[in-house]
Structures are given as C-alpha cells and as structure tokens.
Amino acid sequence: MLPKALSDAIDALGMLPGVGPRTAERYGYYLFKANPKIAEGIAETLSNLHSGVKSCPVTFALIDADEEMSPLYTDPSRDKSTILVVEEPLDIYAIEATKGFKGVYHVLGGALSPIDGITPEQLHIRELTERLERDNVREVIIATNPSVEGESTALLLEKILHESKPTLKITRLARGLPLGVDLSYADQITLSAALENRTSL
C-alpha cells in the first residue's frame, strides 16, 4: 500500500533498538516529509559508520580510519604506566565521561565465554602483557563487566598479569551500591560487596 521506498525505509528503521512498528512509521513519515537533507545525512553517516572507524594497534580503542594510534594513548599528558582494561571499545567512553582517569586504556575485545566460543586466545591479552615492560607499567586496573564472563576474565587476567610481572599492582573497580538503588532491591552479591568494602566516614 505505501510506496515501496517508504515501507522499505520504515522496515529498516524498525531494526533500531527499542523501535517498534509505530515508532519506525513515525520516523519514516517524518523523514519523508522533512527536508531530504536529513534522510541523506543519516544515510551518508551510517554508510560510513564502519568504514570510517578502525582499532588502535596498541590499545584496540576505536580510532578514525586515518589515525595511526588512539589519541588517548599518544596524549603525552596521560600516564602510560597505569592501564585500565575494558571488554569493549565503547566502555572507554563511559570511563572518560567520569573525567577521573588520566591513565591509558586496553580493550580486550570481549570476555571469556565458553558458550559463545570466546577463548583467552581471542582476547587481546598477549598485547596487554607486551605493554607491561615496554611502557614500564606499574598498575593495571581491571574494569571488566560485573557478569559471570567478566568475573572469569578478571580472574584469568590477574593470574597472567601476576606471572608476567610479579611487581605489578593489579586492582579492580569497586563493588557496591549504585546511586539511586533502594537497599531492598539490591542483589545479595552487590550488598555483600558493599558491606565488605565499607568505607569509614
């Protein structure tokens, strides 16, 4: 019933996360009625989305296709002797948003998951151990996700890092209550961690 070009666009927009048929229709109608430049702008940026981004060869952070290394690594004001390890590249931007970290990053490229077939060899662990001596690293902060996969990845990393450089300080992000969560809704593991790691006032 709708012209094919419009119904195709609505179907494609329905692939966005959390967008149902009604919202996709709203987006499609809007883009059709609005200045064609808006639809063209989205089309152009999305077709460049993957080709315009690559991985930093040292930190595996996302960089522009024409960059050599992550500016978060080459920036001389950042402390190369402290590495914060994350699972995915986008995790870096969550940490950066806190403006509280002035070290450098290392992206593992995932977390251990036997079910999904992700083994230690597929993660950028070797590249991390290579940085330990080269950059005279003193501390590695493990910031994997608080999930089963993230936990087992953290345990494995701790073992490998300790074997590679026994003098290395290895830390993890604190566990505790997040802002705004009612005590009665917190899960047991979080609450146990919050109790164990209690801070003095």
Add this chain to the structure above:
Amino acid sequence: MLPKALSDAIDALGMLPGVGPRTAERYGYYLFKANPKIAEGIAETLSNLHSGVKSCPVTFALIDADEEMSPLYTDPSRDKSTILVVEEPLDIYAIEATKGFKGVYHVLGGALSPIDGITPEQLHIRELTERLERDNVREVIIATNPSVEGESTALLLEKILHESKPTLKITRLARGLPLGVDLSYADQITLSAALENRTSL
C-alpha cells in the same frame, strides 16, 4: 573523543523526531556493534526514500517511481464517483487503515495558510474540479485536518466545488468525541459539535 564516523552518525540520528542525545547515542552504539548490514540497510533505504517515490498525476497520492498512477485510483473495484479529499499524501493511509472507504482519493498538497504563504493556487484544487466531470463524481468528502487552516480550506473547497458542479454532494468527516478522551478534557468546539451531531440510540 569518539571516532568521527561514530559521532557523525549519532548527530545525524539525533535529527529523528523525539530522539534526544542519549537515544541517538544508543542507536549509534547499537548500529556500530551490530552486524554492519543493519546500518547499511538503513543507509540504503534512506538514500532511496525520496528518489523512489513520486506523486500520482491524477490523485497526487504517493506512488513508486516506476508506477504511472496510484493503484488506489486505477483499482477497478474502487468507486471513482466518490472522492475523499485530504491535505497530505500520508493522510490516505490513516483512512485506508479503517478499511471503511472504497472510493478514491485526492491530495490537496497542504492547507490554506496565509502566514506560510500557501494560497489556493498552490493547492491541487483545479485538478480536483477537473475530475468532477471526467469521473462523473457524485460525492466529495472533505477530510482536511480539524485545524484553523483545515477549516478555511474546507470552506473554500465547498464554495469552489459547489460552483463547479451544483448537483454534487459535498460532505465532511464528523466532529465528535474521540475514543478514550474524558468529557471534562474535551475542548469546547469538539463538545459543541458532539452535542449538535448527536446520534439517536
């Protein structure tokens, strides 16, 4: 901070209606992490969105670029002697969704609006009057929007149609209470219309 290709995509997605910076970021991150085919699909359909659609030369409904006339007009099972007049092409799909209309459509291409510089000459009124004799039209249903612009357009249309073909039956969509709206929240004009056009049980 973010790779340019990703932040450009997020900016462009933020132009969608009702999409703020957080949602645009969510869409952008999702499309970046998901199968590149999804982003490519949206890109391709949106770049074809306007070029793949044109106007039917008779009804001004939207048609595929390779069609000659609207299938809603050429369909022999539809009654060409009853024309429902709407402001915008997408209004047709709202009427079609009711499955209650078996006549044909005519799109004005807007409503009278002196502020926006929309005069009667810019609307497809002449093309509508030409259809009256050619298709032996008996009834025109005016379905402009219930707004100031829609109202004045309807009054003008009524005058022109009556002058063109005095025997023509000219009707309008009923005014009344919409489903689910509390009586105390209904505006005065709607309530007056609902009272005036009350139906017997």
